[in-house]
Amino acid sequence: DAFQLQKDILRALAVAFDLDENYFVKFHTKPDNQLRLLRYPSIPSDALRTNQITRIDGHSDFGSITVCVFHIDIIQDNSSVDADSFPR
Numbered sequence: 001d002a003f004q005l006q007k008d009i010l011r012a013l014a015v016a017f018d019l020d021e022n023y024f025v026k027f028h029t030k031p032d033n034q035l036r037l038l039r040y041p042s043i044p045s046d047a048l049r050t051n052q053i054t055r056i057d058g059h060s061d062f063g064s065i066t067v068c069v070f071h072i073d074i075i076q077d078n079s080s081v082d083a084d085s086f087p088r
Helices: 002-016 045-049
Strands: 073-076 079-082
Touching: none
Parallel strands: none
Antiparallel strands: 073 079
């Protein structure tokens, strides 16, 4: 579940920072996770440069962890192509 994932990530971070494994976990005692699905469609860079379209400014999230999952569709010849299928 999401709360267990949160605690696992917090433990891994603590170990990576050479802290006690439960250093961060002790501050997260209840499962008050929030799931938000956000979509940021691509926009032309010229529209950003000329302020025709704006994006959110730099900011920090209010929680301890933000897990970002990326899935990109590329439009090619008027059909959607899954970007994950391209070699890296």
